[in-house]
Amino acid sequence: MILGELEKLVLNYLWQAREADAKQVHQHFEKRRGGSLNTIQSTLDRLHKKGLLRREKIAHAFRYRPAMDRTAFIGELIRSVTHDFSADTDSLMSAFVSLSAEQDERQLERLEAMIERYRQNKSKDDK
Amino acid sequence: MILGELEKLVLNYLWQAREADAKQVHQHFEKRRGGSLNTIQSTLDRLHKKGLLRREKIAHAFRYRPAMDRTAFIGELIRSVTHDFSADTDSLMSAFVSLSAEQDERQLERLEAMIERYRQNKSKDDK
DNA sequence: CAAAAAATCCGATCGTCAATCGGTTTTTGC
DNA sequence: GCAAAAACCGATTGACGATCGGATTTTTTG
Numbered sequence: 001m002i003l004g005e006l007e008k009l010v011l012n013y014l015w016q017a018r019e020a021d022a023k024q025v026h027q028h029f030e031k032r033r034g035g036s037l038n039t040i041q042s043t044l045d046r047l048h049k050k051g052l053l054r055r056e057k058i059a060h061a062f063r064y065r066p067a068m069d070r071t072a073f074i075g076e077l078i079r080s081v082t083h084d085f086s087a088d089t090d091s092l093m094s095a096f097v098s099l100s101a102e103q104d105e106r107q108l109e110r111l112e113a114m115i116e117r118y119r120q121n122k123s124k125d126d127k
Numbered sequence: 128m129i130l131g132e133l134e135k136l137v138l139n140y141l142w143q144a145r146e147a148d149a150k151q152v153h154q155h156f157e158k159r160r161g162g163s164l165n166t167i168q169s170t171l172d173r174l175h176k177k178g179l180l181r182r183e184k185i186a187h188a189f190r191y192r193p194a195m196d197r198t199a200f201i202g203e204l205i206r207s208v209t210h211d212f213s214a215d216t217d218s219l220m221s222a223f224v225s226l227s228a229e230q231d232e233r234q235l236e237r238l239e240a241m242i243e244r245y246r247q248n249k250s251k252d253d254k
Numbered sequence: 255c256a257a258a259a260a261a262t263c264c265g266a267t268c269g270t271c272a273a274t275c276g277g278t279t280t281t282t283g284c
Numbered sequence: 285g286c287a288a289a290a291a292c293c294g295a296t297t298g299a300c301g302a303t304c305g306g307a308t309t310t311t312t313t314g
Contacts, residue, residue, distance in 0.1 A: 085201060
């Protein structure tokens with residue numbers, strides 16, 4: 001999934017704002033970067049067509065909201081990397097852990113804690 | 128870093144072949160997808176300009192080799208995701224662990240083993 | 255060294271896609 | 285029903301990857 005610069009900004013904004021209509025998005029961006037309402041409109045539209053935003057007519061205008069949360073979306077991106085570079089899970093894990101390790105010991109601990117948490121969930125599913 | 132379809136294929140090929148000149152790359156791809164030698168040439172050139180391939184004149188032709196290994200490159204991609212979506216380390220880790228967890232328990236164990244391995248490296252660095 | 259062969263480089267074309275916006279149509283609230 | 289707001293349509297521009305043909309440069313070799 002390729003996203004343009006404005007698309008990324010808008011998507012990020014919507015993860016933060018949870019929900020907004022074109023006008024609000026436009027107001028948010030017009031000072032720091034300009035651009036007409038129409039530009040925002042068509043960007044929202046493109047994101048909607050790409051399945052990244054859901055929309056619903058509220059009163060007189062569409063309200064847009066992310067179709068998935070940040071985590072899920074990042075998951076998709078990582079998945080596509082896996083596919084494009086036929087990265088075996090090992091390279092992926094290795095790349096990732098070394099990234100975390102650049103941080104510090106605490107990150108590694110959090111990572112371990114998350115693994116444990118997913119184990120719990122899994123065994124719950126099995127029941 | 129945006130890569131086109133052919134660029135990804137060529138890069139993948141070079142990770143597998145370690146090193147090749149344009150002719151070899153062309154021979155590798157011409158059956159399964161066609162394309163002239165020139166097309167391959169300019170693709171290698173683009174990858175070179177993007178800093179993803181190093182090249183060196185050996186005898187009469189350039190030999191290309193990846194500028195970084197798969198793991199490092201994937202690390203870069205993940206880093207750019209982090210940047211584009213201002214993903215705190217937590218979302219990133221969470222996305223990643225849940226991806227691994229889709230696999231199975233064994234993946235989680237490998238992940239833990241890797242964390243341990245990075246710890247070892249780190250304490251060695253400290254010495 | 256000169257001609258032929260091989261490889262590189264240049265640049266043109268095409269296709270795709272994001273960004274941008276003007277103008278037209280459709281909705282909606284009064 | 286009408287005026288304002290919103291949505292939709294479609295044209296334009298700008299990047300950029302893919303693809304090659306042909307000119308240029310380099311290498312080989314007779």
